[in-house]
Amino acid sequence: MTMHKILVFKRFERLWHWSQMALIFTLLFSGFAVHGVYSLIEFGDAVTVHTWAALVLLALWAFAVFWLFTTGQWRHYIPTADNFINVARFYAFGIFKGEHHPYRKTYRRKHNPLQALTYLMVKIVIFPAIWISGIAYLLISFGQGEIFSWIGLGPIALAHTIAALAVLLFVIAHVYLLTTGHSFIDHVKPMITGYDDVELSNEELAYLKADEPGVLKEGD
Amino acid sequence: MYRFNYIFLSFSILILALGWVTTTLASSDPKIEMGISEYTKTDERHAIIKPKKESKATTDHTKLKELQGPFFSGPEVTKACLECHNTAGHQFMKNKHWTWDYKHPKTGQHLGKSVLINNFCTNARGNEGMCAQCHAGYNMDSPDFDFTNQDNIDCLVCHESTGTYYKTPTSKGNKACSVMFEGKPAIDWAAVAKSVEMPTRNNCGKCHFYGGGGDNVKHGDLSSVLFDPPKDVDVHMSEAGEGFSCVTCHVGEGHEWAGSRYEMLVNDETGTGKPGMPRDVASCESCHSASPHPITSVQGIKLNSHTQTVACETCHIPAIARGGVATEVDWDWRTMGKLKDGEGFKLKEYTQGDGHHRATYKSIKGTFTYAEDLEPMYAWFDGTMNYTTIATKFDPSKGPIDINSFSGSHDDPGSRIYPFKRMHTTQPYDKGNNTLPYMHLWGNDDSALWGNYDFGKAIEAGMKKNGIPYSDEWGFVETYSYWPINHMVAPKDDALSCSSCHSHDGRLDHLEGFYMPGRGKNEMLDLIGLLAVLGTLGGVLGHGALRMIATRRRKV
Numbered sequence: 001m002t003m004h005k006i007l008v009f010k011r012f013e014r015l016w017h018w019s020q021m022a023l024i025f026t027l028l029f030s031g032f033a034v035h036g037v038y039s040l041i042e043f044g045d046a047v048t049v050h051t052w053a054a055l056v057l058l059a060l061w062a063f064a065v066f067w068l069f070t071t072g073q074w075r076h077y078i079p080t081a082d083n084f085i086n087v088a089r090f091y092a093f094g095i096f097k098g099e100h101h102p103y104r105k106t107y108r109r110k111h112n113p114l115q116a117l118t119y120l121m122v123k124i125v126i127f128p129a130i131w132i133s134g135i136a137y138l139l140i141s142f143g144q145g146e147i148f149s150w151i152g153l154g155p156i157a158l159a160h161t162i163a164a165l166a167v168l169l170f171v172i173a174h175v176y177l178l179t180t181g182h183s184f185i186d187h188v189k190p191m192i193t194g195y196d197d198v199e200l201s202n203e204e205l206a207y208l209k210a211d212e213p214g215v216l217k218e219g220d
Numbered sequence: 221m222y223r224f225n226y227i228f229l230s231f232s233i234l235i236l237a238l239g240w241v242t243t244t245l246a247s248s249d250p251k252i253e254m255g256i257s258e259y260t261k262t263d264e265r266h267a268i269i270k271p272k273k274e275s276k277a278t279t280d281h282t283k284l285k286e287l288q289g290p291f292f293s294g295p296e297v298t299k300a301c302l303e304c305h306n307t308a309g310h311q312f313m314k315n316k317h318w319t320w321d322y323k324h325p326k327t328g329q330h331l332g333k334s335v336l337i338n339n340f341c342t343n344a345r346g347n348e349g350m351c352a353q354c355h356a357g358y359n360m361d362s363p364d365f366d367f368t369n370q371d372n373i374d375c376l377v378c379h380e381s382t383g384t385y386y387k388t389p390t391s392k393g394n395k396a397c398s399v400m401f402e403g404k405p406a407i408d409w410a411a412v413a414k415s416v417e418m419p420t421r422n423n424c425g426k427c428h429f430y431g432g433g434g435d436n437v438k439h440g441d442l443s444s445v446l447f448d449p450p451k452d453v454d455v456h457m458s459e460a461g462e463g464f465s466c467v468t469c470h471v472g473e474g475h476e477w478a479g480s481r482y483e484m485l486v487n488d489e490t491g492t493g494k495p496g497m498p499r500d501v502a503s504c505e506s507c508h509s510a511s512p513h514p515i516t517s518v519q520g521i522k523l524n525s526h527t528q529t530v531a532c533e534t535c536h537i538p539a540i541a542r543g544g545v546a547t548e549v550d551w552d553w554r555t556m557g558k559l560k561d562g563e564g565f566k567l568k569e570y571t572q573g574d575g576h577h578r579a580t581y582k583s584i585k586g587t588f589t590y591a592e593d594l595e596p597m598y599a600w601f602d603g604t605m606n607y608t609t610i611a612t613k614f615d616p617s618k619g620p621i622d623i624n625s626f627s628g629s630h631d632d633p634g635s636r637i638y639p640f641k642r643m644h645t646t647q648p649y650d651k652g653n654n655t656l657p658y659m660h661l662w663g664n665d666d667s668a669l670w671g672n673y674d675f676g677k678a679i680e681a682g683m684k685k686n687g688i689p690y691s692d693e694w695g696f697v698e699t700y701s702y703w704p705i706n707h708m709v710a711p712k713d714d715a716l717s718c719s720s721c722h723s724h725d726g727r728l729d730h731l732e733g734f735y736m737p738g739r740g741k742n743e744m745l746d747l748i749g750l751l752a753v754l755g756t757l758g759g760v761l762g763h764g765a766l767r768m769i770a771t772r773r774r775k776v
Contacts, residue, residue, distance in 0.1 A: 036724060036740030043738045044718035048518045091763075096770035143511070143525045154735030158745060165749045169756045176760035180767075 001199045005217035006208065008110045009194045013073070016064050017191055023057040024167060026050075031164050035157075051141075054134055061127070076110055077120045084113040095180060105198045107208075118170075126166045133160035251577060256564035256584045256670065258350075258433065275417070282414040289410030294358045294374055297413045301375045309370030311475035317356040317378075319367060320344070322482050326604050331482050334363060337610060337656045339623050339645035339699040340432035340551065341585070346685045349391030350662040354427040361390040363686070378423045379416040384408065392664040394671020421447055421457060424466040433585070434578075436545045440594065440641035441707040445543035445574075453543035455711045469502045478502035481704055484603040486531055486628075486636040504532035504709075519718075531601075531636040535716045536709050539593045540641055543708075544574030550589035551645040554696055557673035558583055564673075584670045596639035596705050598728055600628035608699075610688060613654050620644065620698040621656075630734040637728065639705040646698050648675050650683075652691020656699075658682035 009017070026049060033039065033046035041049070068074040086102040091114070094102070103112035111119060136148050136156045148156060178187040190196035195217050200208070208216050281287055286300045302309045312318055320334035333344045333351075344351035345363055352360035358372045359365075366372065376385050385407060425447055432438030436445075451458040456469070470479045479502035487505055504512075510527045513520040526535075541547040559565070564583030570590045571577055581587050605624045608614060614621050628635035650657045660681035661669045669678035675694060683690035721728040722738030729739065740746065 034722075034737050036722075036738045037746070039719065039723060042717065042719055043722040044519050047522060047718065047737075051518045051522075096766055098771065098774050141522050141525050143521070143528075145525070145528075152735070157735050157737065158742065161742075161745060161749070165752055169752060172753070172756045172760060176764065179764065 001201055002205070003197050004200050004205065005195045006107070006198050006200070007194045007215045007217070008105065008196045008198060009191055010071075011194070012063075012067055014191055014194055016060060016067070019060060020057065020064075023053050023060070024171065026053045027057065028164065028168055028171070031161075035161055035164075051138065054138070058131065058135075061131070075108070077116055077123065079117050079120060080109070080113050082113060084117075087112050087114045091180070101181065105196060107198055107200055107204050110196075110198070122167075122170055126163055126170065130160060130163035130167065133157075133163060251568040252560075253566045253568060253579075254560065254563055256566075256582065258584070258670075277417075281416050284414075287410065287413045287416075289413065291409035291413060293409070294376060295371045297409055298358075298371055298373050298375050300413065301416075302370060302373075308375075308475065309373055312356075312373050313367065313370060315356075315475050316480075318373065320355065322480075324482055324605075326483065327606055329607055329609065331607055331609070335610065336607065337623070337658070338432075339643055339647055339701045340438055340548075341661060342647060342656075343658045343661075343682070346658055346660055346682050347662040349389050350393060352390055353387045354430075359390055375416070376412055377426070378419045380412040380423070381415040381417050381420065382412050383422060385412045389662070391662070393662050394664055394668050418465070419467055420465045428466075432548065434548075436541060436547045438548075438643075439703050439705075439707075440540040440547035440596075441537065441703075441705045443541065443543065443545040443547070445545050446707065449543060449708075451711060452714060453710075454708050456709055457707075461711070469506070471502070478506075482605055484601075484605070484704060486601055486603045486634070486638060487527070504536075508532070528633070529630070529637060531638045533704075533706055533709070534596075534598060534637050534639050535720075536712070537596070537639055537705050537707075538710055538714055538716050538720075540596055540639075540705055540708060541592045541594050542710075544572060544592070545576075546570065546572040546578055546590035546592045547594065547641065548588050549591045549594070549641075549643060550587075551585070551643070551647070552587040553645070553647045553675075554586060555581065556584065556586040556669075556675070559673070564671075583673065594641070595727065597642045597702075598637055598639055598731065599626070599702075600630060600632070600635045600731070601626050601638035601640075601704070602628040602632055602635040608656060610656065610658065610686075612656070616649065616651075616654060616695070616697045620700045623656075623699050623701040626702065630731075637731065641703040641705060643701045643703065644698065645701075646696050648679060648694050649697040650679070650691055651693040651695040653689065656697075657690065657694065658686050658688065660685060 030041065030046040030050040030053065033041045034043065034050055083103055090099060090102050101112075109116070133156050136151075137153070137160055139145060140148055140153055140156070145153075178184050181187050205216075284304075286303055287297075291297050291300070316322055316332065319332065321330075321332040323329075324331055335345060337343050341347070341351075348355070348360050348362055348365070352365075356374045356377055357365070358374055360372075374387075377387065384405070386404060388404070425442075425444065428439075429435060429442050429444050429446060430437070431442065436443030445453055446457055449458045451460040455461040456464045462468075467477065470477045472478055485503050487503065487510065505527070511524040512527070512532070513523040515521050515524065558581070566579040566583070567581035568577035569580040570588075572590065573592055578590055579588060580590075603626075605626050607624050608621060628638075648657060648659065649655065657679045659669055659675075659678045660667055661678065665681075666672055667674070667677040667681035669675065672678070679694050680690060680692070716727070719738065720726060722736065724740055726739065728736065735741075
């Protein structure tokens with residue numbers, strides 16, 4: 001097993017991540033304005049911004065889901081018990097004692113088990129909750145509310161706001177955890193350049209060298 | 221003791237001096253007008269007749285030999301009209317402008333000017349001598365008017381176009397009021413007869429802009445400004461806008477036309493049509509449809525979905541009593557009857573936007589409060605009005621009595637959030653029966669309130685005239701009346717912004733029981749949300765702090 005710089009985050013994945021980040025920040029800012037938390041932006045403008053950002057994000061998610069399933073990248077999010085306890089223990093205790101992170105990125109698993117489970121939950125619980133409630137809200141806004149009249153706008157908005165709070169909590173934790181490695185920059189950089197240090201077996205290295213030109217960093 | 225007397229003495233001198241100063245000032249105040257004349261010069265503004273557009277009518281009435289006269293009275297002109305328009309009389313005799321009578325199809329209540337009590341001058345019934353100047357008929361001087369004689373229909377009041385036509389009281393008031401209608405030029409009956417055309421704003425406005433006893437007193441959205449409104453006051457009626465007359469929207473056939481505030485339509489499910497096309501609804505949606513906003517923007521689409529819950533008027537009439545003419549918002553009858561040198565007077569201490577002085581006190585009516593550019597009151601409304609009639613008993617201890625109340629709620633798909641002008645009045649009631657009484661206001665006798673200033677006598681006479689039991693005991697009760705707002709539609713750029721309502725302390729803050737984004741009403745959710753965010757922030761900051769402390773300790 002040797003360490004190599006390889007392309008962990010493909011171009012689409014990085015584009016997805018950063019445009020999603022920008023959209024989520026826009027949606028959180030405009031969404032909480034619509035909810036009435038502050039009036040830093042006029043209500044009507046907040047609604048317009050929120051609606052357009054939501055439509056763009058929906059389109060982006062459509063591409064992302066397609067990408068995840070056609071490239072097989074979805075496998076990174078399958079929950080695993082391997083190392084799970086160790087990673088959890090590290091964040092609870094080990095990190096204070098100066099221990100090293102017990103997880104090493106591999107070519108098959110670019111996320112640690114805690115991370116993978118969190119992203120999976122975001123993908124299959126929080127995001128569906130926010131887009132199901134959000135699409136229902138949009139349909140009501142676009143005059144197609146009859147199908148949801150048995151629920152009413154209130155409960156739909158409530159579900160949407162709760163899901164939005166969950167997203168906000170995720171964002172806070174996500175940004176904080178970037179500070180837990182060597183440095184904040186070390187964590188952010190791979191999502192910009194795409195390259196990160198990954199332990200490769202000899203077989204993997206041989207395969208990448210032979211069949212995946214561009215994944216191994218030049219001169220590595 | 222001595223000391224006290226000195227203080228008392230100086231105090232008395234001060235009071236006397238102040239009193240003298242105030243009386244001197246008051247007697248020289250140009251805002252005091254002696255007399256109790258209630259004559260409103262309703263022809264003052266609209267007498268300016270604009271050059272007429274070329275008529276497309278197939279009959280030129282000025283050339284009809286039947287209209288050349290000479291005529292010596294209104295009924296003679298009416299006879300001439302009905303010779304050719306031989307169904308008009310039968311049609312009009314069914315109209316509210318003639319019958320002053322309305323049976324509500326939903327509540328079954330017997331309504332109309334002939335029976336209702338309001339919180340302005342209170343009742344037309346028994347005071348027809350004065351009030352029937354705005355009856356579209358001749359010689360109505362009591363409730364016993366002959367409603368079957370079509371010769372008494374007043375065709376001219378709605379159809380003449382010279383602006384010189386007027387009507388005077390049909391019976392004598394108290395001698396103090398007799399000066400009111402003197403010095404008017406005689407009506408040239410043939411000239412007004414030949415001038416007939418479709419009713420214009422001048423015709424309708426002569427009465428409807430002066431409801432409640434003066435310019436814009438009653439409605440708030442119907443004032444003399446609408447004779448020739450600037451575009452920002454009324455985008456439909458302004459010559460710079462659409463130049464509509466009242467009957468452009470209040471269309472109809474056979475002398476029955478759309479629009480009623482007894483049984484209103486808060487939305488139009490009958491269909492839409494172009495202005496002037498026969499239809500029997502006069503709502504905004506009748507022309508603009510229920511999806512009037514452009515669907516090329518998110519806000520346009522979003523606004524279109526508002527029409528299911530919000531009346532167009534709510535956003536598009538941002539304020540009432542615009543354009544410089546104030547509306548009355550409070551009338552206090554308790555102060556009625558103060559005299560100067562034994563004579564009634566008016567105190568004109570309110571100067572409205574157009575510079576005219578409005579009476580804040582009238583000996584015959586009491587004290588008034590005015591408002592301009594007034595924010596309407598908003599409520600869910602399903603279009604049905606319920607009235608406190610002469611027969612309705614109420615509990616005077618339960619706060620202000622609603623002269624008219626209405627139903628409507630968020631959960632009723634037929635209701636809309638609607639703007640209203642709310643009128644507050646303190647007026648007499650029958651204390652023994654807990655009902656509103658008929659008052660005898662107008663008459664040349666010793667019990668008419670206007671001239672004798674005695675509520676007891678006026679109520680007794682008013683009730684007796686109509687054969688209604690009276691307990692001989694009266695008091696004052698506070699009342700509200702609610703006037704749905706439909707006119708003075710502003711240009712679209714002046715419509716309310718989203719945040720007028722979708723904000724904390726917005727215009728709809730008081731409406732309960734439904735979710736409205738931007739109001740921040742879900743305090744439980746907001747508290748949980750805040751705690752969750754603070755908890756998470758605290759968690760990561762705590763975790764971070766522990767890491768820093770741990771790192772530092774290891775280094776030491």
